[in-house]
Structures are given as structure tokens and as C-alpha cells.
Amino acid sequence: MAFTRIISQAHLPTTNEVRDFPCNGKMICIANVWGKLSAMDNECLHQGGSLGQGMVEDGKIVCPWHAWKWDPKTGVAVDHPDQKLKTYPIKVEDGEVFIDI
Ligand code: FES
Incomplete structure (x- = not known):
């Protein structure tokens, strides 16, 4: 596991919103679904x-x-189950957000 800081907690999307952020040279999509955070490739x-x-x-x-x-938990496209984006473990610690990229 190699968790990398991506943003501070204050910049997380609010409930049922999604945003993209740069991390390690690529864009990551972070979603907040009823308080449950997820991270996956943005493209x-x-x-x-x-x-x-x-x-x-x-x-x-x-x-x-x-x-x-797209299912934020699995990265799979709902109507195209053969299409899957990479997802990343995400955690919040001491006011900072980290993903395992
Ligand atoms: S580019 Fe995402 S649905 Fe077409």
C-alpha cells in the first residue's frame, strides 16, 4: 500500500457530488455518495x-x-459491464485525503 495525499478534507465533494483532482500525474475522480467516498480514474x-x-x-x-x-465502488460501467475503470482505496486522516495509487 502506498497512500498518497491528494487533497485536504475541506476540498472533498459534498454529499452526492463528484469532482476531479490531479494526483501522480493523472486526474482522479472522487465521489461522495451519501458520505461514502470513492476514487477512480477520471477519464x-x-x-x-x-x-x-x-x-x-x-x-x-x-x-x-x-x-x-459508472459504479463508484467497482469502476464498472452500469450498461457496459465489460468496461471497467481503475478504482483506488481512499482514506481521510488528520484532515487530509489519501488514495492508494
Ligand atoms: S465520453 Fe463518457 S459517456 Fe461518452
């Missing part, structure tokens, strides 16, 4: 939309470009 596997610019709907991250839905 939609359909055509490269930025998932952190999308929204949370029914517990899924919705791509802002063509509305593919």
Missing part, C-alpha cells in the same frame, strides 16, 4: 469525458458527455 472509457465534471445520480457517477453511468 470515461467511452470517449474520454471527465467524470469529475459529471454528477451523482442514484449512487452512480454519470459522465457529462453521453451519460454513461
Whole structure:
């Protein structure tokens, strides 16, 4: 495990919001679904939309470009189960947010 700081806790998305942040040279999508945090690769596997610019709907991250839905826990596209984004363990410690990237 190699947890890396990505943001401070104060910058986390609020309940049922999603945002993207740079970490280790790439963009990471962090979602807050009813207080449950998740981290996954930010680039939609359909055509490269930025998932952190999308929204949370029914517990899924919705791509802002063509509305593919992604499961924040597994990284799998809901209607395209063969498409899977990498997910990362995430934790909050002493006011800072870390992901295992
Ligand atoms: S780029 Fe994400 S749904 Fe098309």
C-alpha cells in the first residue's frame, strides 16, 4: 500500500457530488455518495469525458458527455459491464485525503 495525499478534507465533494483532482500525474475522480467516498480514474472509457465534471445520480457517477453511468465502488460501467475503470482505496486522516495509487 502506498497512500498518497491528494487533497485536504475541506476540498472533498459534498454529499452526492463528484469532482476531479490531479494526483501522480493523472486526474482522479472522487465521489461522495451519501458520505461514502470513492476514487477512480477520471477519464470515461467511452470517449474520454471527465467524470469529475459529471454528477451523482442514484449512487452512480454519470459522465457529462453521453451519460454513461459508472459504479463508484467497482469502476464498472452500469450498461457496459465489460468496461471497467481503475478504482483506488481512499482514506481521510488528520484532515487530509489519501488514495492508494
Ligand atoms: S465520453 Fe463518457 S459517456 Fe461518452
